[in-house]
Every structure is written in structure tokens, then in C-alpha cells.
Amino acid sequence: MAIVKMNKFTLLSIKSDKDKLLSALQKLQKVQFINLQAEEKLEDDISNKSLLKYNVGEEYEGYEQCLSKITFSLDFINKFFPEKKPLLSMLQDKKEITINELEAIVKACDWHEVYEELKAKEISLSDLDNKINSLKGEIGEMESWVSLDVAPSSFKQLKASKAILGTISKQYESNALKELEEKLNYSYVEVLQRTNQDLYILVITHNCEIELTEEILKNYGFTSFTSDIKNTPKEYIENNLRQIEEIRAEEKDIIAAVAELQDKREELLFAYEYYNNLITKLRAANNFLKTRNVIAISGWNPVDANDELKRAIEEAIGADYYIEFEQIREEEVEQVPIKLKNNKFGASFEGVIEMYSMPTYSEVDPTPILSIFYFLFFGMMLSDAGYGLIIVAAASFALYRVKDEEKRKSYKMFLLAGLSTVIWGAIYGGWFGDLPSYFGIVPPKLLDSTGDITTIFIMSLGFGIVHIFIGLGIKAYMLIKAGDIKAAIYDVLTWYITLVGILLAILGIGGKLGLIMIVVGLIGLLLTQGRSAPTVAGKIGWGVYGVYGITSYLGDIVSYSRLLALGLATGFIANALNLIISLIPSPYKYVLAPFLFVGLHTFNLLVNALGSYVHAARLQYLEFFNKFYEGGGKKFTPYSFSNKYIKIK
Known part of the structure; x- marks a missing residue:
């Protein structure tokens, strides 16, 4: 449950083995190249011709032309006959195929002929369209003279x-x-x-x-x-309109011919992926340097994949290579791409981190803590077991249908969010609001969302305090790990003392201990928060400002009251919807009630689920992350296959 440990590799190989090497690394999908051509320290060597930039050449241009033709063909077909996607297309996986199967399919298909035919039709339609525009222009010119009864x-x-x-x-x-x-x-x-x-x-x-x-x-x-013109304007206009109708009929015939080529769409998609992968492979060479006989490659890869990388290289080109692995230097930390590794529960919430910003290589992966609190907060804010069951059912169905790992992560997150909603809904006794009460059923509950508001409010603030304290603890851990123990004491311990003292004083626990801790903490903040200022006045000023920061902490804690507010909103709106439906007079109630129930509660579920999703993330981003997290890391994007339309195995 951390950031995957990376290292930097430098690989030298015979230039003639480049294609085999690129194919092997593309299949491995565990290497992210470093652009050596952009390295400033190599500029002198390049200018002295001891190292040369690797250029993709004419082959690349040929592939680009092929890809452009295929893209035109797909766009032209889709312009008239958009691909019909099923209602649940988001639950469909891309078709999987191996790279060898893809190559065989593309070589056997006739996409070139399809392109030529479509291009000819596009030219014909363009010519016909120009004729129509010309005729319409002439009609517009003559419409004002239609009363003239002579030519x-x-x-x-x-x-x-x-x-x-x-x-x-x-x-x-x-x-x-x-x-x-x-x-x-x-x-x-x-x-x-x-x-x-x-x-x-x-x-x-x-x-x-x-x-x-x-x-x-x-x-x-x-x-x-x-x-x-040799006709009256009226006759001339009528003649042009007839010509336009004839041209429209001709256009329809051409479009009908395009319809017959719809069954070539899949072949075009295969061809697109094939050439896009060739381009991806050639474009990767733009990162390399070369001499007359050798290519130099550098990149990042996970440390635990070092042996796998060596095996892939040896299987592709044998023993004619040299590779060296280097540990990450301090000045390279900001450049290291980030790959997260968490257990199944935590991995489901990695998307929440990516929406904000990936951590840098020197930071702590916040996913394990975030996943727990996001799980708690989402359910507490949606807080209706009936709605939770719907989310669980929908997410379970999606997981049953989908095999793509990235999609499955999102669906797993919603499955867990739905489970949390069921738990909190059961605690509050909310099942589609107060629906059971209309059937004489009183579900068990641990907390009454209408009568125990104070308890829920205190519990919300308690979660916030724990959340913030953990954030401060992570900050202390990072400072101690970096060897800055003094900063951990000044910037974390002093806040712990101050905040704990305030809690003890508010709760009336420990007698004067709370007051003593407040005084000690505030003095500590006053003396330490301005320590980096160059002057005494600056130290005092920043010290006072640091003490003022206590209002920010109190504001952060109060912000967790949204856990109460959104939970109450969901329940009260659901109760109001049930009341509205119950007021429909009989016998209309028996016909309208099921439709209204489904429609109104679906709307309430969607609106409040969106609110829970956003505000659960907000509590992480603003109240939790600002205690220790900077972010700014770049996601690890290994060199791999193009998978825009088809997943290549």
C-alpha cells in the first residue's frame, strides 16, 4: 500500500535490433521512456556529432498517411451512419486480440479499396453540394424579380x-x-x-x-x-428547384452506396489500431540517441520488474545489449512517474487520488487512509439503505459484465460506496425514506436522524477531528523520515497539543489540563511558526499569523458537519416524496404511485449520490490533504499498445 519503487535504466543495444527491442518492450508494458533528445547535458555531444538524434523517417510518414486515410473512412461512414451503441455500452468490454492476429486481419482486409471508394463518393457529394449551393444562389438572386413576367x-x-x-x-x-x-x-x-x-x-x-x-x-x-436568363424569373426558379431535387436524389443514391460499406467499419477499426501501434512504436524512437551502430535508451521501470525487463530483452535480441539500473537521485524525485500499489479495497479509490493529483515520489501514498474515510463519508451522506442496495446491485451487475481493469476499479468503488450507504441507512433506519412505515413496519435503527441530530453532529465532528489528526500524523511521519525532527515538533506536535487542549476544555475533561495544553501549544506556535523569517519583527509577525491559523483548523472541523447535513437532506427529501405519493387519491394512487415512486426516488438518488460523491472527495482534498499533501506527481504511463477501439493482448 504505497508508491511503487522505481529505478532508472540505461540500455545500449545494436541499432539493427531496434524493432525487435521495441516490440518486446511494447508487449512488456512496464517501461516509460525518458526523452534523451531533450536532455540538456547531451546537447554538446549531439552538436559534436558523437551522438545523433534518432528520427522516425519516411516509414513514419507512410504510416501517418495510412492512419489519416483510415480515420477519414471511419469519420465519413459515421457521418451518415453513426455506430449504434447499445444502451448499456459502458458495460461492454473492447474486443480483445493479439498483435499477431491483428496483423493477419489487416493484411487480409481491403481497407485501401474501401478508402478509395469512400473518397470518390466524398468528392462526388462535394461536387453535388457545390452545384446545389450554386443553384440556391441563383434562386436567391431571382426571387426578388419573380413578378417580372418576361425573360x-x-x-x-x-x-x-x-x-x-x-x-x-x-x-x-x-x-x-x-x-x-x-x-x-x-x-x-x-x-x-x-x-x-x-x-x-x-x-x-x-x-x-x-x-x-x-x-x-x-x-x-x-x-x-x-x-x-431565357426564361421568366419564376420559370427559372422552378427549373432550378427541379435540378436541386434531381441532385438530392443522386446524393441519396451515393449515401445508400455508403450504407453498403458499413460492414467494413470493423475492418477499418482493426486497421486503425494496427497502424496506430506502428506509429506508437516509431514515435517511441524519438526518445532515443544513436551512434553509427548503437542506440541508447533510457527510462523508468518498477524495481521489482528489473529481472522481467532483462528477460524480455534477451528473448528479443539475445545477449547483445548492456543495461544498467540506477537508484533515484534526489534531484530526480520530481521527474519520477508514479505508480500506486494498494490492496483491493484501497485500489478501488485510486481514481479519487488521480482526479486531484498524483503524489510525488518523495510523498506518502494517501490512498489507504483516503479509502477508509471516503467509504465512511459517502455512506453517511447518502444514508439510505434502499438507495444503497440499488447502487450495490447496479455496481455488481457492471462488475459481472466488465473485465477491463480500469473500469472495474470505478465500479468497485461504487460497490463499496453502496455497501457503506446500506450500513449507514440501516443505522439511521432509512429504507427509501420512511417507506416501511406506510406498511406498518418499523425497521430497527441505532440512531434516529430526526431525534438524535446532536449525537450525529458530534459524531460528524469526531470523524473530522480524527481525519485531520491523521493528516497531521502523516505530515510528522514525512518530516521525521526526511530527518527534520525539529519541524515535526514545531509544525505538528504544537498543533496536537493546542487542538487536544481545546477539545479537553470544551468537553470539560481533565480539569485544568486542557487550559494548560492550550497555553503551552499557543506559546509554542508563537515562538516557532516564524522561525524562518530573517528579522525579529518577521519572526513575531509570522508567529502571530501561525497562531491565527487555529481558526483554519476550527473551520476545517466544522466543515465535517456536512456529513450530518447531506444525510438529513437525503432522508427528509425521501420522506417528503413518500408523503406526496401517499396523498394521491384512490383509485388513481394504485396506478400512478409505482411510476411516481420510481421516478421521484431515482431523481433523489441521483442528485444526492452526486452530492455525496463530490463532498466526500472535497473533505479529502481540502480538509485532509492540506495538512500534508502537495501532489504534482505524473502518472506512470508505460510504453504499450494503442487500445482506442480494440484491446490488444
């Missing part, structure tokens, strides 16, 4: 006159029309359409008045419109 091209046949089409702003309508009527003697003016902003007009004027007409229109900001 615009016919105006070219006029000899002694000229037809002018265009728009002017509607605000000039009366003045423009009046002036045209007064000044033109041999012209015809027709308003074809009015909009909120513009006036669409047709003016047919004799040749002798063309200049005058154009001058008048120009004064009113006239915008001319020209077109060579």
Missing part, C-alpha cells in the same frame, strides 16, 4: 428603346417615381416588388431619354441588375 434576355431585342432593371432605396420611392413620371415622356415605369428596404423597378425608356433616365436614377442611388 430578361428578351429585352436585348428592343431597338428603339432600352429596358433598365434595378433597385433604389425605399425611402426615395415617392420622389423617384414622381420625378420619372414628370420628366420622362416616352417611358414606362413598373414597380415589381417592395421590401422593407428596397424598391425593385423596371423602366423601359425611349432611346432619346436614356441619358435623362439614367441621370435621374443615379441621383437616387440606383443599383442596376442585369441577367441573360
